[in-house]
Amino acid sequence: MVLFRKISKIFKASANRSEPSSASHIIPRPQHNISRENISENALKVLYRLHKAGYQACLVGGAVRDLALGLEPKDFDVATDASPEDVKSLFRNCRLIGRRFRLAHVFYGRDIIEVATFRGSGDMDVSADQLSHSDEGRILRDNVYGSIEEDARRRDFTVNAMYYDIRDFSVLDYMDGMKDIEQGILRIIGEPEQRYREDPVRMLRVVRFAVKLGFKIHLETETPIFDLAGLLDDISPSRLFDESVKLFMSGQALQTFELLRHYGLFAYLYPMTEEALSIEDHDFPIILVSQAMKNTDERLQSGKSVTPAFIYASILWEPVRLLAERINEEEDLPAFPAMQKAIAKTLQKQSQHTAIPKRFSIFMREVWQLQGRFEFTTGMRPYKLLSHPRFRAAYDFLLLRAGCGEVSQELADWWTHFQDATSSEKKKMTRPGKRPGKKKK
Ligand code: ATP
Numbered sequence: 001m002v003l004f005r006k007i008s009k010i011f012k013a014s015a016n017r018s019e020p021s022s023a024s025h026i027i028p029r030p031q032h033n034i035s036r037e038n039i040s041e042n043a044l045k046v047l048y049r050l051h052k053a054g055y056q057a058c059l060v061g062g063a064v065r066d067l068a069l070g071l072e073p074k075d076f077d078v079a080t081d082a083s084p085e086d087v088k089s090l091f092r093n094c095r096l097i098g099r100r101f102r103l104a105h106v107f108y109g110r111d112i113i114e115v116a117t118f119r120g121s122g123d124m125d126v127s128a129d130q131l132s133h134s135d136e137g138r139i140l141r142d143n144v145y146g147s148i149e150e151d152a153r154r155r156d157f158t159v160n161a162m163y164y165d166i167r168d169f170s171v172l173d174y175m176d177g178m179k180d181i182e183q184g185i186l187r188i189i190g191e192p193e194q195r196y197r198e199d200p201v202r203m204l205r206v207v208r209f210a211v212k213l214g215f216k217i218h219l220e221t222e223t224p225i226f227d228l229a230g231l232l233d234d235i236s237p238s239r240l241f242d243e244s245v246k247l248f249m250s251g252q253a254l255q256t257f258e259l260l261r262h263y264g265l266f267a268y269l270y271p272m273t274e275e276a277l278s279i280e281d282h283d284f285p286i287i288l289v290s291q292a293m294k295n296t297d298e299r300l301q302s303g304k305s306v307t308p309a310f311i312y313a314s315i316l317w318e319p320v321r322l323l324a325e326r327i328n329e330e331e332d333l334p335a336f337p338a339m340q341k342a343i344a345k346t347l348q349k350q351s352q353h354t355a356i357p358k359r360f361s362i363f364m365r366e367v368w369q370l371q372g373r374f375e376f377t378t379g380m381r382p383y384k385l386l387s388h389p390r391f392r393a394a395y396d397f398l399l400l401r402a403g404c405g406e407v408s409q410e411l412a413d414w415w416t417h418f419q420d421a422t423s424s425e426k427k428k429m430t431r432p433g434k435r436p437g438k439k440k441k
Pocket residue numbers: 060061062063074075077154155156157160161199201202
């Protein structure tokens with residue numbers, strides 16, 4: 001009886017909604033596990049204030065997905081029928097960002113709650129001048145406001161298109177995301193090929209979520225990826241870099257890397273690496289990249305600091321190393337300038353695909369350039385290297401190289417020992433004539 005009353009209340013509430021929501025899309029509070037206790041105080045403040053002012057206000061996207069799965073959301077995004085200007089007038093601590101499609105950022109100290117007005121879908125009743133496509137069908141402008149249901153339809157995956165409505169704590173689930181959450185399935189909304197053409201980055205996102213959530217990619221969502229991976233060439237190198245950080249800094253880099261290669265996506269992010277990895281006469285490059293990712297994952301899991309630059313240094317090491325070898329032979333340049341030239345060329349070429357910002361490439365360059373200096377273990381040179389500000393990272397990189405057999409383990413052990421040796425031991429170790437194992441060919 002009580003349940004019936006609750007349900008009839010919900011039916012009444014939904015009859016008053018402006019959007020055409022049928023009751024089957026509403027999951028009432030008792031039928032889901034999303035609790036306000038797990039929503040950030042600031043997000044709740046924003047939701048309540050919008051609601052009190054008469055607007056529809058919902059938590060949306062990754063936060064609803066993660067809460068439904070019992071995970072802790074990274075951030076809380078809000079969607080509303082209030083216009084950005086309406087939002088701005090409600091919050092003192094608010095800034096509007098974006099030119100094409102304006103978003104409101106509500107600030108609480110360092111915490112930002114992003115508030116977006118429901119957006120219309122590109123392929124619905126939008127006139128041609130409101131929407132233009134690239135040759136590949138990608139949406140270039142999608143700056144039309146819409147209903148909540150349209151807003152749901154233009155999101156990427158069903159599990160990312162659920163709305164937690166602050167009005168009655170129900171979940172509005174127009175795309176049947178909750179069913180996919182329960183079954184652990186990632187399913188793109190709409191016609192898969194068209195959605196990937198609109199925005200090829202969705203192919204990277206599906207891989208990221210599959211690994212992060214441990215979900216299976218639905219067959220129809222998965223199949224087109226093999227053929228469409230090349231569309232990533234159309235994406236700006238800086239956007240690919242942003243995505244690539246999310247892919248590799250999530251604590252599951254190794255699994256992500258393997259899945260990206262499986263779908264042929266990695267080749268468009270790091271083409272030189274893919275080429276180098278597919279040379280079959282040795283397998284140490286792939287071991288090196290995999291080990292660097294494993295180390296990063298472990299460090300992240302135990303709360304240690306990591307820099308994306310280390311992973312990028314390992315991803316691009318094999319192309320750099322091969323090119324340096326070639327320049328050394330073909331141009332008759334000594335090892336060090338050959339390495340410098342190879343680094344410059346590789347970074348330049350890479351910047352046309354996944355651009356690596358200067359603050360990281362400076363680190364990578366140093367770590368790579370120092371590798372050659374590890375071979376000199378006599379006289380004053382080891383002391384100089386030890387006091388180099390980048391020694392630690394370069395040494396960690398040397399260990400990776402030794403771990404996969406690219407340089408001798410003896411050399412790595414020598415450096416491990418040298419760091420902790422007393423000064424008289426150091427003196428002995430650096431005497432001329434003493435050389436740890438030479439580089440393998
Ligand atoms: P994360 O936990 O990694 O932040 P998220 O789902 O919140 O995951 P965001 O990149 O923060 O991912 O995006 C927020 C929401 O915006 C998504 O849940 C999805 O609904 C929508 N979205 C983001 N990127 C796209 C895209 N390329 N195409 C369609 N919808 C997208």
